[in-house]
Amino acid sequence: MSDFTAVLDTLIRQRGVRGSLVVSAGDGIPVDSNLQFGQDGNRVAALAASLYRKARRSAQAAGLGGTGFMQLEAETGRLCIIGGDEIVLVVVAERSANVGLIRVEMLRAAEALA
């Protein structure tokens, strides 16, 4: 049980959430995860961290300041990401999941982890 287990458990309890991960922001390596789907968490972590890095870089390029919540929406699912300089919190959810609630929980979790 890591320092992040409670946060990940809170997120996974949200309706439609299939997985939650804490990822190292710099290299995309998973620090802890709670996955309820049969995918490779390492790859999800790497892809999510990379997407978030690109978002942060483009925000900096445009002078938009720090980056907060990020969401990738696909045909049947969503990838939600929030993070800071060191760690990134990732949630994999179904399309039907309440993204508003997930966003609020992730913002809370990010504050708790900061």
Add this chain to the structure above:
Amino acid sequence: MADEVRLWSDELARDPSSLVFLPLAEALRRQGQLDLARKVAVRGLERHPHNPDAHDQLARIQADRGDLQSAFDEWDMVLRLVPGHVGAIKGMAFVRFQQGRLEEAERLLMQAQGQGDSDIHAAMDMVRRSSGVTYAQVVAGELATDPHLLFADILADDQTAIMLDKDGLVLAGAYYSADGKDVAQDVGASLSGVSDEALRATKHLGIGSWRSILFETEAAIVSLAPAPADGGAAGGLIVVATAPDTPLGQLRPLLDRCVSRAHAWLDLAP
């Protein structure tokens, strides 16, 4: 139908306050007896001035007669009686499009879509068939001479948008920072490859094609969508930035409008 028209006419003669004037006026309209249909509808309205169906019926008749402004006024009345009435909004959009008031037409159609009308594309098609050209194509054609202005008329003052190719190079639009500097090339370069990464992520997760990416920053909310897969934009992005207090639910329609505009512009590109 002739029998029904006779029956309804008889019933209306017996009881002038009967609501049977509604199907009667519609039947006459369909038969092309527009003046008679109009008389029946107007008389019905005299007895039922607050009946939205009666105003809607008269609006359809006036539209068929070519009296577009009267039709618009009747649909406007329907909206006053039943706020959010999708049929009335679509009718008003049709009138505005016919009158060449394209901005208003599109705004009304978006409003109808906002009311949950999933059939809005059919309404768009109807408007397109009647005019022979899409609104997006009209505006995209006008703006084609200056790609920087491609999205200008569909964005508010605090919004900005660009279209990038797969390498992050700017195809159209402008991206202004808070100090008024166009940072489109910088943003494009930093977002280069996002489309590929989104594709990889969604493929790995088995969640279908990606539709949009949104991220919140201190100064703006940035939304991304795949660029239309034609005209050299395949694998590229549409990027829209809005004020940070923009309701998140409003971003998808705005993004869709920018994608439609980009699509029309690419279709027209030489």
